[in-house]
Amino acid sequence: MHASDFFDLHGHVALVTGASSGLGARMAQVLAANGAAVALVARRADRLTAQVEAIVRGGGKAVAVEADVTDAAAMVRAFDAVEKQLGTVDILLNNAGVVHSGKAVEVTAEEWRRVLATDLDAVFAWSQECARRLLAAGRGGAIVNTASVLGLGVNKGVAAYATAKAGVIQLTKALALEWGFKGIRVNAIAPGWFITELNRDYLASPAGAAIKKEVPVGRFGQDGDLDGAVLLLVSKAGAYINGATLVVDGGQSVALRG
Numbered sequence: 001m002h003a004s005d006f007f008d009l010h011g012h013v014a015l016v017t018g019a020s021s022g023l024g025a026r027m028a029q030v031l032a033a034n035g036a037a038v039a040l041v042a043r044r045a046d047r048l049t050a051q052v053e054a055i056v057r058g059g060g061k062a063v064a065v066e067a068d069v070t071d072a073a074a075m076v077r078a079f080d081a082v083e084k085q086l087g088t089v090d091i092l093l094n095n096a097g098v099v100h101s102g103k104a105v106e107v108t109a110e111e112w113r114r115v116l117a118t119d120l121d122a123v124f125a126w127s128q129e130c131a132r133r134l135l136a137a138g139r140g141g142a143i144v145n146t147a148s149v150l151g152l153g154v155n156k157g158v159a160a161y162a163t164a165k166a167g168v169i170q171l172t173k174a175l176a177l178e179w180g181f182k183g184i185r186v187n188a189i190a191p192g193w194f195i196t197e198l199n200r201d202y203l204a205s206p207a208g209a210a211i212k213k214e215v216p217v218g219r220f221g222q223d224g225d226l227d228g229a230v231l232l233l234v235s236k237a238g239a240y241i242n243g244a245t246l247v248v249d250g251g252q253s254v255a256l257r258g
């Protein structure tokens, strides 16, 4: 088989949360470029529209769906809308996420809940909704959750985020175990530092320069560095990969993981 056959996504319907910017916007682009019809989900409608227009201009098929991933009713509406416009979602990328920083003694209950609700609870809810619909349709699929190297190791000041991302990695294994036999594979990607809106200012600061020195390949992640991992996990090329967490960090966390 040729490489292009392994990664071809024509006939698939993908839904990417957190697709209005950063890593999710790029994930939507790469899925569409390889043939998938893609639904881009986030709260900022103007950003989603701009991303969809760029994909369509490039010859891809895409729709924008405005939704807050923490809103259960909005989630059901989003799946319904995508199903109507594109068909049953058989590739789900749970990528929406928020960060926080602050000492554990200062994190408020509201902030803890906001991070856990977005970064962990929603990953479960959207995976469950997707799997229910795939099971009802008698179809298989692929779910990929964006975790983080902070789900494997930890820094100071990110207790809620690191806890949520560690939960995502464990949840990925639990769902892979339950749904694999039905043809629904569930995997995670654990990116290291990628320059996006989430961290652009921080990575440009002296603290960021110090972090860069710890990355064995000598740079932060950039556009395109996750393309291969995403395509591998959602396509035929990854048909026997289930419950895995693929670390994409230039080698940064090797010291943490041993």
Ligand SMILES: NC(=O)c1ccc[n+]([C@@H]2O[C@H](COP(=O)([O-])OP(=O)(O)OC[C@H]3O[C@@H](n4cnc5c(N)ncnc54)[C@H](OP(=O)(O)O)[C@@H]3O)[C@@H](O)[C@H]2O)c1
Binding pocket: 017, 018, 019, 020, 021, 022, 023, 024, 041, 042, 043, 044, 045, 047, 067, 068, 069, 070, 095, 096, 097, 098, 099, 118, 146, 147, 148, 149, 190, 191, 192, 193, 194, 195, 196, 197, 198, 199
């Ligand atoms: N950049 C990194 O170095 C890095 C490293 C490891 C992991 N990650 C993970 O990668 C993912 C993407 O982050 P990014 O770096 O690309 O940052 P980003 O550009 O800020 O993207 C975050 C995305 O999540 C969406 N989002 C946040 N809360 C949402 C909500 N309640 N409902 C719907 N969408 C929501 C945002 O869209 P709206 O604001 O329009 O809703 C945006 O599209 C996150 O899960 C993050 O934890 C990033």
